[in-house]
Amino acid sequence: MDQILNVLIIGLLLGGIYGLVSIGLNLIFGVVRIVNFAQGELVMLGMYGSYFAYTQFNISPYLSFLVVAPLVGLIGIVIQRFVIQPLRAESNMQIFATFGLLMMFQNIMLMVTKGEAYSIGGESSRWSLSVGELSLSVVRLIVFVAVTLITVGLHIFLNKTLTGKSIRAVTQDKLGARAMGINVERTYLLTFGIGATLAGFAGAMLTPIYSITPGVGGNFILAAFAVVVLGGLGSVWGAYLGGLIVGVVEALAGYYIDPVLRSAVWFMIFLVVLMVRPSGLLGMVGAEEVGFREQN
Amino acid sequence: MNKTKDAADTLSKGGTFADQAIDADSSKLIETPKSLSFKYLGCMVLLFLPVLLLARYPQWINIVAFTYLMGAVAVAWNIIGGFGGQFSLGHGVFFSIGAYMTAALFINYGLSPWITIFPIALVAGLVSVLISWPTFRLRGPFFAIATLAFNEVMFVLANHFDSLTGGPRGLMIPFKAGFANMIFTERSYYAYLMFGFAAFSVGVSVVVRYSRLGYYLLAVREDEDCARACGINVLNVKLSGMAISAMLTSMGGTLFTMYLRYIDPPTLFTMSDIGVKFALLSLIGGIGTIAGPILGAALIIPFENYLRTELSNGLPGSNLAVLGFLMVLAALFMKKGIYGLFQEKYGKANKPALPTPMSVKPGGGAT
Numbered sequence: 050m051d052q053i054l055n056v057l058i059i060g061l062l063l064g065g066i067y068g069l070v071s072i073g074l075n076l077i078f079g080v081v082r083i084v085n086f087a088q089g090e091l092v093m094l095g096m097y098g099s100y101f102a103y104t105q106f107n108i109s110p111y112l113s114f115l116v117v118a119p120l121v122g123l124i125g126i127v128i129q130r131f132v133i134q135p136l137r138a139e140s141n142m143q144i145f146a147t148f149g150l151l152m153m154f155q156n157i158m159l160m161v162t163k164g165e166a167y168s169i170g171g172e173s174s175r176w177s178l179s180v181g182e183l184s185l186s187v188v189r190l191i192v193f194v195a196v197t198l199i200t201v202g203l204h205i206f207l208n209k210t211l212t213g214k215s216i217r218a219v220t221q222d223k224l225g226a227r228a229m230g231i232n233v234e235r236t237y238l239l240t241f242g243i244g245a246t247l248a249g250f251a252g253a254m255l256t257p258i259y260s261i262t263p264g265v266g267g268n269f270i271l272a273a274f275a276v277v278v279l280g281g282l283g284s285v286w287g288a289y290l291g292g293l294i295v296g297v298v299e300a301l302a303g304y305y306i307d308p309v310l311r312s313a314v315w316f317m318i319f320l321v322v323l324m325v326r327p328s329g330l331l332g333m334v335g336a337e338e339v340g341f342r343e344q345n
Numbered sequence: 346m347n348k349t350k351d352a353a354d355t356l357s358k359g360g361t362f363a364d365q366a367i368d369a370d371s372s373k374l375i376e377t378p379k380s381l382s383f384k385y386l387g388c389m390v391l392l393f394l395p396v397l398l399l400a401r402y403p404q405w406i407n408i409v410a411f412t413y414l415m416g417a418v419a420v421a422w423n424i425i426g427g428f429g430g431q432f433s434l435g436h437g438v439f440f441s442i443g444a445y446m447t448a449a450l451f452i453n454y455g456l457s458p459w460i461t462i463f464p465i466a467l468v469a470g471l472v473s474v475l476i477s478w479p480t481f482r483l484r485g486p487f488f489a490i491a492t493l494a495f496n497e498v499m500f501v502l503a504n505h506f507d508s509l510t511g512g513p514r515g516l517m518i519p520f521k522a523g524f525a526n527m528i529f530t531e532r533s534y535y536a537y538l539m540f541g542f543a544a545f546s547v548g549v550s551v552v553v554r555y556s557r558l559g560y561y562l563l564a565v566r567e568d569e570d571c572a573r574a575c576g577i578n579v580l581n582v583k584l585s586g587m588a589i590s591a592m593l594t595s596m597g598g599t600l601f602t603m604y605l606r607y608i609d610p611p612t613l614f615t616m617s618d619i620g621v622k623f624a625l626l627s628l629i630g631g632i633g634t635i636a637g638p639i640l641g642a643a644l645i646i647p648f649e650n651y652l653r654t655e656l657s658n659g660l661p662g663s664n665l666a667v668l669g670f671l672m673v674l675a676a677l678f679m680k681k682g683i684y685g686l687f688q689e690k691y692g693k694a695n696k697p698a699l700p701t702p703m704s705v706k707p708g709g710g711a712t
Contacts, residue, residue, distance in 0.1 A: 084486040135677055140486045141432050145628055146676035152617050152669025159662030263662070271497055274490050313501040316494050323491050324479040 051183075056304045057297060058183055064296020065193035069254060070269045071276035071288050072199055073247035078274070079283035080207075080220050081240045083133055084140050086147040088273055089266030090154035091245050095121050095252020096261045097158065103169050103256070110169070111191070114253035118246045125245020129238055137237075151266070158263035168260040188257045195254055199247065200289045207285060216240050220283065272312075275319040281329030290331060294318075385551055389544050392639065396540050400533040407532060408650050413539035414600055416642030417546035419626035420635075421593030424553055426624055427633035429586040430566030431481070435492030437620040438476070438499045439591040441613040442469040443598025448516045448608055449509060451526075458527045462599045469595030470588040477587045481580055484569070493620070500614035515609025518602065527603040535604055542600055543639065546593050550635050553589060562586050566633075594623075617665060625668075629675050631684030640683050645671075 074088045095117055102113035110117075128150065136142045176187040207213040218226040219236045227233050259265060272295060280291025295315050303311035322329065396413075399405040418440065425431050446465045450456040480491045503510045510516065522530045529535060553559045561582040564572040573579050602608050613619060623638075630641025645668075652664035679686065 084489070132673060132677065139680075141430075141489075142676045142680060144432060144434075144486060144489055145625070146673050148616075148621055149669040149672030149674075149676065152672065153666050154669075156662035156664075156666035156669065160660040160666065164661055271493060275494070278487070278490070307505065309505045310501060313498050313505070316498045316501070320480075320491060320494055320498075323487065323494075324482055327483055327487055 052304075055183055056300050058185065060297035060300030061293060062186065062189040062193055062296070063300055064293035065189065065196045066255065066258070066292075067272055067276050067295045068200070068289050068292025069192055069196040069251040070248070071273040071280075071292055072196065072203065072285075073244040073251065074273045075244075075277045075280075075283070075285065075288040076203075076240055076247070077244035079277050079281075079288070080216060081237055082140075082220070083129075083237075083241065084143045084147060085133075085244075086144065086270060087128065087150035087154060087266075088244075088248055089268070089270030090151050091121050091125060091248035091266070092252040092255070092269055093158065093261075093263065093266035094124065094154065095249035096256050096259070096265065097167075097252075098249065099253040099256045100167050100169055100261055110253045110256040114250050117253050118249035121249025121252065122242045122246030125248070126238055126242040128245070129241035133241065134234070134237070151270070155263050155266065162263060164263070166260045166262045169256060192254050192258070195250075196289065196292070199250075200285055204285045212239070271316075275315065278327070278329055279319055279322050281331035284329065284331040287329055287331035291329070381551060381555060385548065388547070388636070392543065392547075393540060396533070396536045400536065403532060406536050408647050410532070410536040410539045410604065411650075412642050412646040413536065413543040414597060414604065415622065415626060415646050416639040417539070417543040418594055418597035419623045419630070419638030419642055420543070420546045420550050421590050421597065422623035423627045423632065423634075423638045424550055424562075424593070425583070425586040425590040427627055427637070428554060428559060428562040428566065429583060430562075430633075431583060431587070432485075432489045432624065433492045433587070433590075434489050434616065434620045434624065435476075435495040436590070436594050436623050437496045437614050437616070438492075439469045439473055439594040440598040440601070440619055441499060441503065442472060443595030444602040444608050444613055445503070445510055445516070445598075447599040447602045448518055451518060452516065457525050458599050458603050459525070462596055465599060466592040466595045469598075470592040473587050473591030474584050477584055478580075481583045481587075493616070496614055496616070496620050500610055503610045503614070511609070513610060515607060515612075518606040520606065527600075528606070539600065539604075542596065546597075547635065547639065549589065549593060553586070554635055558582065558585055617668070625672055625675075627682075629671070629679070629682055631682030634682070634684045637682050637684040644683065 070089070070092050073091070074085065077083050077085045077088065095114075098117035098120060099110040099113045102108045102117065103110060106113075132146050132150065133143065136146055177184040178187060178190065179185075205213075207217055215226065215231045215236055216239070218229065218231060219233055219240075223233055226236075276291040276295055277288055278291075279294060280287030280289065298315040298318060299311045302314035306314065395409050396406070399409050418436070422433070422436050426433055443462075443465055446468065447458050447461055450461045450465075451458060476495055480488060480495075483491055504513055506512070507514070518528070520528060522528050527538070529538075553562075561572070561577050564575065564577055565579055565582055569579055572582075598613075605612070626641035626645055627638045628641065629645055630639065630643075631637030649664060649668060652667055656663040656667070675682070681688070
């Protein structure tokens with residue numbers, strides 16, 4: 050029994066990580082329907098940024114994210130303005146362009162670091178809380194709390210504020226939104242910026258957990274797409290739920306089946322959900338189509 | 346509202362096509378089998394030139410052979426990705442089926458790749474139908490992501506089932522030189538072999554493009570809902586296109602294995618080298634055209650080779666960074682590829698250029 054509980058806890062904490070890396074993509078892909086394969090690289094840049102801050106200025110990632118995340122967001126805005134904006138209506142070209150960006154970022158970092166893996170983990174990654182017989186990794190717990198807070202915050206932002214409502218309006222009907230006086234281009238820019246900032250934030254939060262390599266973003270990107278689609282496109286709580294599902298499934302599969310196969314198992318689940326219910330668990334049925342129809 | 350506008354657009358487009366067809370000399374618009382085979386033969390002679398000229402230079406002949414191979418598989422990808430507009434990023438799955446089955450049958454049973462290449466291609470075609478059946482419910486980027494996930498699942502499985510695939514250690518094909526084994530000591534023979542495959546692949550592509558299936562594929566690409574309304578069985582058309590594409594891709598995998606004589610999961614499933622590369626070559630050359638993928642390969646593969654030898658000695662990864670940059674540029678400024686550029690500049694005025702998938706608004710199909 051304790052074993053199962055332990056595996057579940059590990060899975061939930063892992064799910065928090067998946068949720069955190071997916072939450073930015075949920076805005077970018079789920080809400081404004083941009084296929085951004087470079088999202089994982091933005092997380093990677095966030096990790097390198099906070100690593101740099103830690104080694105050069107001795108600032109903890111839990112503080113440096115205040116600078117790192119907006120910087121990554123700025124990169125995101127530049128990408129949106131000069132690469133995505135001209136390709137608004139062409140999702141296939143977005144795939145190409147953002148995959149090209151993925152290769153660029155990944156290999157530029159490979160050039161800079163010469164392929165050496167960095168890590169600031171050290172002692173902080175081994176801190177743990179003991180609850181009864183369970184031990185919880187503190188850094189992962191922080192991630193879990195962070196993703197929960199951000200999900201709540203994003204929910205409030207999208208539903209209660211005028212800016213958030215305008216983002217949702219643009220998603221639902223671009224033409225109608227424009228007629229209501231919403232600056233559509235600026236809304237896209239803003240949304241992409243927020244999504245990229247969240248990716249940078251995720252990177253900072255993950256720096257104490259993972260060792261940092263140029264390819265680390267590649268580990269997250271498919272997981273992030275899976276989480277977004279699984280949970281439901283554009284549904285903030287869907288991404289949260291999707292992240293937890295993927296995390297728990299991965300932990301269970303790793304424990305009971307084979308650690309090598311753990312990602313294959315949730316990929317299978319992802320594929321099944323994608324085919325049976327492309328709008329995801331919490332998404333509006335048909336939402337995956339609407340977003341693409343209105344992009345002309 | 347939007348829907349009807351789209352339909353009207355499509356109708357009016359069809360109208361202009363018909364008008365042009367009446368205006369222009371009809372013999373130039375409709376390719377007869379005879380004119381097609383003449384063109385095909387002419388192009389194949391051109392395609393044969395590199396191997397003829399470079400056969401004596403060992404440092405070049407490897408690049409030429411690999412260019413033919415990648416070009417041929419890009420042509421295969423283009424059948425479903427370009428004609429059909431279904432952006433598969435999972436062609437690595439079919440490529441690896443060809444590669445692994447060839448290696449396993451050769452190593453364990455001594456079966457020559459000459460015998461196994463077609464049956465394996467059939468298996469790959471069958472697998473492609475099985476996994477595409479549910480996947481074709483998805484459109485546009487969702488289809489691309491799903492195929493990407495298939496690629497990833499196969500990668501994990503190939504690592505796991507090491508009794509079949511050798512796992513992370515990979516499989517080594519023993520060097521038993523001989524024509525019967527498709528293993529040559531003379532490297533230029535590989536170039537001839539790959540040329541043969543490229544010629545075959547282009548031939549299949551031409552036949553498909555000008556067959557009923559080809560026109561159906563174009564119709565599905567332009568507007569899936571309209572195509573269905575016109576009585577086209579969309580799923581069947583997509584599945585047929587995918588099966589042909591997968592079979593050719595698997596044959597490419599077979600030749601790849603016999604050429605490298607070593608395969609492991611990273612070689613077969615790395616997106617930037619395999620799955621996305623096929624699509625990239627088509628994009629650079631011209632998606633949805635017959636010559637495009639070959640042109641793309643002829644440009645990119647030697648260029649990449651040059652970058653790899655020149656740049657990556659100093660800085661690891663710099664060649665791929667350049668390639669990624671090119672990819673972004675191509676997506677932004679060269680959506681119709683090199684072939685499209687040529688067509689714009691030197692294309693005959695009376696020949697209505699078929700819209701490439703990119704030039705079409707995502708109206709109904711969400712391409």
